[in-house]
Amino acid sequence: MPNPGLSPLALPPGSEESSCHVSMSLPSASQSQSRLKYVSLGVLVLQTTSLVLTMRYSRTLLGEGPRYLASSAVVSAELLKILTCLLLVFYDHSFSVRALNRVLNEEILNKPMETLKLAIPSGIYTLQNNLLYVALSNLDAATYQVTYQLKILTTALFSVSMLGKRLGLYQWLSLLILMTGIALVQWPTESLGGPSSKPLSAGSQLVGVIAVLIACFSSGFAGVYFEKILKETKQSVWVRNIQLGLFGLVFGLIGVFVYDGERVRESGVFQGYNSLTWTVVALQALGGLVIAAVIKYADNILKGFATSLSIILSTLISYFWLKDFDPTSVFFLGAMLVIAATFLYGYEGKRPAINHSKV
Secondary structure, eight states: OOOTTSOTTOOOTTHHHHHHHHHTSOHHHHHHHHHHHHHHHHHHHHHHHHHHHHHHHHHHOOOSSOOOOHHHHHHHHHHHHHHHHHHHHHHHTTTOHHHHHHHHIIIIITOHHHHHTTHHHHHHHHHHHHHHHHHHHHSOHHHHHHHGGGHHHHHHHHHHHHHOOOOOHHHHHHHHHHHHHHHHHTOOOGGGGSGGGTTTOOSOHHHHHHHHHHHHHHHHHHHHHHHHHHHHOOOOHHHHHHHHHHHHHHHHHHHHHHHSHHHHHHHOTTTTOOHHHHHHHHHHHHHHHHHHHHHHHOOHHHHHHHHHHHHHHHHHHIIIIIOOOOOOHHHHHHHHHHHHHHHHHHHHHHHHHHHHHHO
16 A cells, blocks of 8 residues: 555664664563564554455445545545644644644744645655555455555665665566566456456456556655655654645645536535445555554564565455455466565665664
């Protein structure tokens, strides 16, 4: 899923210093850090898998009444994200209303140029979030999950061009493996039209794949752009997410009234909403915050493990529960290559930090 606010390849600023600090801490602090690492990864697996499956099910469930508007759900998620980040900033300042008001004035209102920098990635993230609804309306969860890992490639390329990062041999090899695996997953097959694939697969696979590809490129650019902004300023991730959310709310509302204005006038913004819809909204809003926790407490290898586990779970649940996915040997080969590439990229990505700390 989309991860607004952080690049899939980004390491937290000062990661070397934080690792040294942990190594010199008391054993209890180290154990607590380890627990937080695995808890955050567990939450990431649960959030990623649940979001993909519930979004897929909610967009293909045939029930009475109008289907909820994807553009409206994006706006609701942005609003919930803003409220959650406000609560986190409020918590960080000991629940002081005066301190919260001071932070918002100093970091957002009194720095309009800094705030405006977030308009670009926010607009792209809003587009990306809408595209993911389109993708999951047309693709089964397993195919979507594997294909969406192409964002690793796009983020790597933008990191090289925009941040001047250098990729090692293993990383370039992993990107080649990744492209091969995704090509195999999208390989056309005649076995997709079985009776078990009928109930939920009413959309166009081509439309779904195009939506995922555009989302991958937008995710790569916006993630690296946001990483660059984070490195240039000292604002907290929560404040930055509030700024992203504010612009996302504006862009999202424009999208609602431009693309779904007539339907909104007829049946309202929250038409078709139910408990499942609100679950999707909550999972999407909290996704970026979960990624922030994983970036803080984990590393690329464990993130790769979480991604791989999420792909496997999505595949199994798509086949056994949603029954909208007919696996083939070619798909499984492609999925295994994508998982292997994810691990390989994360492994190579961690080595520079280890070597740097030794020097």
